[in-house]
Amino acid sequence: MNDFLQTMAAGSAERAAAADTRFTAADFDRPVAPLKLDRFDVIAEIKERSPAEGALTGPGHDRCAQAARYAAGGAAAISVLTEPSHFSGALQHLEDIVAAVPGVPVMRKDFLVDRIQVLEARKAGASGVLLIVTMLDDGTLDGMLRCAWEHGMFVLLESFDAGDLARTSRLLEQPLQREKADAGQLLVGVNTRDLRTLHVDSERLEKLAPQLPAAACVAESGLHDAADAARVAALGYRLALVGSALMRSADPAALVRAMRNQGRLAVAA
Structure with a gap:
């Protein structure tokens, strides 16, 4: 890690250290909305700002109304940025947003570094979390994955390069993780924007396609329209x-x- 990602990891660790760790069983009573996947699906994101693009x-702006529009369009899940300082x-x-779109799975997207942040997400009603492979050592990643599985959540493991994907492939050799991948959890x-540098490589999705593991793979960043969805679906990605x-x-x-439908047509072809 270096530069931007290292800064985000440090800030996230501070937030985790300051988090309230007093959870009760009642905090997790809210049912998890299950992630249901078809041939190709869209995870639609609520993002107030980004370091690369600004506000x-x-x-x-009504983020709950925006989420409701995503749900009306058939989004398989809604991703919500929870990082405060840069997003x-x-x-x-x-x-x-969980309250605004009942029955639609909502994913916490952040720079998570501690299982306490998975529990925070579950308490808030999240059905899933995003974890960045390169930010987490094997022990921490394993603990966060197990925490998510214990609470019935799905996990999106984000990679930036071939090394990240190779590590993920090794992870999928473990029976429990293989089971969760096969179940769509x-x-x-693969993110075209490397958050270590904020550099975007528009060809990364294609270059890494031959190394995609046997799992539901997600194309992230730089997708703008239905043609982009069809392109990544043809490469083997099953979500955008x-x-x-x-x-x-x-x-x-x-x-x-439109993105969902064109992606599904490309898979069918």
Whole structure:
């Protein structure tokens, strides 16, 4: 790790250290909305801002209404940025969105470094969490995965390069992780934006496609329209995580629907 990702990891560790660790069984009574996958699906993201693009919302933006539009378009899940310092996110945003779209799985997207943050997400109503492979050593990653499985959550494991994917493939050799991948609870993501440098490699999805493991693989970042969804589906990806394009769209429900449908057609072909 270096540069931006290292900064994010340090900030996340501080938040984890300050988190309330007094959980009770009642904190996890809320049922988990199950992730249901088809041939190709869209994870639609609520993102207030990003370090690379600046603000993505204006004054008075209604994130819950945005999430409802995603759900109306057929999003398989909704990703919510909860990182506060560079993405203007908050765990409360996730909790509000869970209440606004009952039955739709919501994923916490952040720079998580501790199992306590998985428990925070579950308490807030999240059905899943994103974990960045390169940020976590084997022991920490294993503990966070087991915590998610204990609470019936799904996990998106995010990779930036061939080394990350190789590590994920080794992880999938473990019987428990293989079982979760086969059940569609362990997703494998490839991000075209390397968060260590913030550099975008538009060809990364294609270059890494031959190394995709046997799992539901997610194309992340740089996807703008239905043609992009069809392109990544043809490469072997079975989901697209889309944020900025949807946040800027005049009709996000229609864009979710179009990306999902064109992706499914490309898989069928």
